[in-house]
Amino acid sequence: MKMIGFSEFGGPEVLRLVDAEEPHAGPGQVRIAVRAAGVNPVDWRLREGQVLGAHPIELPAGVGLDAAGVVDEVGAGVEGVRAGDFVFGEGRNTYAEFAVLSAWARMPEGLTFEEAAGYPSVVETALRVLRETGVAAGQTLLVSGASGGVGTAVLQLARVRGIKVIGTAGAANQDYLRGLGAAATTYGEGWVERVRALGRVDAALDLAGSGVLGELAALTGDPAKVITIADLRAPEFGVRFSGVAGSVPDALAEAVGLIARGELHIPVERAYPLADAAAAHIDSQAGHTRGRRVLLV
Incomplete structure (x- = not known):
């Protein structure tokens, strides 16, 4: 099979x-014929050799966590899914023609493979960091770097929960944030x-890693009320770094319900052919x- 990999x-x-070589489903896993794979910031951070403590890599390595596709192998002990089912979920080395998923859900009706591939890690992360902030209905959450995938999910999840949101993003994305229910302003x-x-x-949430942790701590009045998923200098500011995933199956199940009710939609800004993975990483890193x-x- 064809896959994207790197040897340094x-x-x-x-x-x-x-x-x-094609991977095969082990116990508790399914293999899919991949139709689309999500591009996440963690993908290029791992490619650069960052966050290896949380995600050890042996070279040469593949790339990718998220995918959507058609089940073609079902591992031992797996129930409720069979060959031919359309699923989306999380696994490893998903930038490939075939990939093994360790967490998955049936694709909601009306969702394309292209759209579905953008949900798994993003929704798990958004649900996790929103929970970790402890922010409640009627309170206000500041989201720095709010227009990306996780930000898009956070804004919609917060709206469902009655949480007010202030979002920062570039000038071109102000109306986008307002359309998701946030009070928007530019960074800079x-x-x-x-x-x-x-x-x-x-x-406050830092989703972009743009060097604003000190300011976020000042705005909240307490660094313990700030969480980042992107700035490894978090301990220097007394801020929490959220990098340990929660239950992906639970997140996917919640996502399916939200999508079905029209309460969550994550648009695809751009789709690339598999061979253009490098271009996708360049664009992702540019923010x-x-x-x-x-x-x-």
């Missing part, structure tokens, strides 16, 4: 479309004052994403 840590240029010089003008901040980027297989 580095920039996007280390990614190669290579021939590899003077952004702290602009946030203060929008109201009190009870908790300013509105929704998700995916690879088509």
Whole structure:
């Protein structure tokens, strides 16, 4: 089969479309013929050799956690799914023609493979960090870097829970954030004052890793009320780094319900052919994403 892999840590240029042996479903797993794979920031961080403590890698390695596709192998002990079912979920080395998933759910009706591939890790992360902030209905959550996949999910999940949101993003994404129910403002010089003008901040999320942890701690009045998923300097500021995933099956089950009720939609900003994985990583690292980027297989 064809897959994207790398044999050394580095920039996007280390990614190669290579021939590899097909994986097979073990106990408690399913294998899918991949139709689309989600592109996550953790993918390029691992490619660069970051966060290896949480995600050990043996080179040469494949890439990718999220995918949507058609089940074609069912491992021992797996029930409720069979060959031919359309599923989306999380596994490993999903930038490939075939991938093994360890967590999955049936795709909600009306969702395309391209759209479905953008949900798994994003929804799990959004649910987790929203829970970890402890923010409640009627309170206000500040989301720094709010227009990407996780931000898009957080804003919608917060709205369902009655939580007010202030979101920061680039000038081009202000209407996008407002459409998701957030009070929006731009980052850059003077952004702290602009946030203060929008109201009190009870908790904050850093989703972009843009060096704003000190300001977020000042806005909340307590660094313990700030969570980042993107800035490894969190301990220097007394801020929590959230990097340990919760239950992906539970997150997928909740996502299915939210999607079915029309309460969650994560748009795909751009889809790339599998062979263009390096371009997808370049664009992901550049930021300013509105929704998700995916690879088509």
